[in-house]
Amino acid sequence: QVQLVESGGGLVQAGGSLxxxxxxxxxxxxxxxxxxxxxAPGKEREFVAAITxxxxxxxxxxxxxxxxxxxxxxxxxxxxxxxNSLKPEDTAVYYCAARFQVSRSVTxxxxxYTYWGQGxxxxxxx
Numbered sequence: 001q002v003q004l005v006e007s008g009g010g011l012v013q014a015g016g017s018l019x020x021x022x023x024x025x026x027x028x029x030x031x032x033x034x035x036x037x038x039x040a041p042g043k044e045r046e047f048v049a050a051i052t053x054x055x056x057x058x059x060x061x062x063x064x065x066x067x068x069x070x071x072x073x074x075x076x077x078x079x080x081x082x083x084n085s086l087k088p089e090d091t092a093v094y095y096c097a098a099r100f101q102v103s104r105s106v107t108x109x110x111x112x113y114t115y116w117g118q119g120x121x122x123x124x125x126x
Contacts, residue, residue, distance in 0.1 A: 014126055034072065036094060
């Protein structure tokens with residue numbers, strides 16, 4: 001079993017930055033692929049960013065490309081999502097998810113992830 005805990009959410013003004021963390025405990029290794037997803041009130045969950053477990057390849061939704069950066073620290077078993085130039089439309093609950101199936105491709109489908117965190121609220125004021 002793997003437990004994921006997100007942190008780093010909060011309230012920020014438009015144009016500001018936040019760094020989200022996703023810390024893993026339990027069965028952990030460097031071979032976990034991680035995705036960040038978000039869900040705004042009344043909307044479907046959507047893919048934000050992901051990093052593969054082989055090669056560390058990253059992928060981003062078009063809406064965040066150039067503003068968000070996903071990275072990992074295998075020593076700390078933590079994946080980060082650095083969010084810059086935040087916009088009010090980035091307001092949502094952000095979730096991290098993990099999978100251990102080996103893949104060199106970025107996984108954008110939430111249904112392909114096995115473990116999920118509880119989410120952290122990000123609110124961007126205009």
